[in-house]
Structures are given as structure tokens and as C-alpha cells.
Amino acid sequence: MDESSSIPRLGQIAKVIRGRDNGKYTVVIHVVDERYVLIADGDKRKFDNPKKKNILHLELQDEISAEVVNSLNETGRVTNGKLRFSISRHIENIQTDEHLKGE
Structure with missing residues (x-):
């Protein structure tokens, strides 16, 4: 991991690697x-x-969710639905990439 990718950004998708939620995806708000x-x-x-x-x-x-970033910048908050949508879309992208690599 290079130095720039270790700096968290608003709206960035992150995978929890330690703690109770280990393995779950979340969004930096x-x-x-x-x-x-x-x-x-x-x-x-x-x-x-x-x-x-x-x-x-x-x-x-x-991946950084543009919807989450825009919502946070405009209103200072984001709906839980947008967070869930961003995470599910990220997981779908990962599964699609893995499927394509497997062929």
C-alpha cells in the first residue's frame, strides 16, 4: 500500500480488518x-x-462514493439508504471483478 492510499477520504469504502465487525464493509463519513x-x-x-x-x-x-460525498457536502449528513447502496454496489463490483478474473 502506498502512502497516498493510507490517507482516508470522505465517502471512501473501507473493510474492517480488526474488531467485532471484522470483514464487514463500511463508509468513512x-x-x-x-x-x-x-x-x-x-x-x-x-x-x-x-x-x-x-x-x-x-x-x-x-472506491469513493460520489453520492455520499455530495450528500455530506450539501447537507452535512447522508441517508442510511445511500450508505447501504454504496456498500452493496462496491461488493457487487468486487464479485464481478473476481468472476472476470476467474474466467
């Missing part, structure tokens, strides 16, 4: 500082009750 972010998935972890997470416990994905 706020960057607290260089070590911590607030994450939510719109399902178990709603926007109004985000989890503060050390970025060392996350595997940041290349």
Missing part, C-alpha cells in the same frame, strides 16, 4: 484526525451513531 475516522454502514451502524475507528484497523478501498 468523517475524518477525525490522521489516526481516526468515523464509519457507518447504514445498517447495524447508522449515520447518527457512527463508530470511531483507528485507520490501522481498516483496509481502505480504492
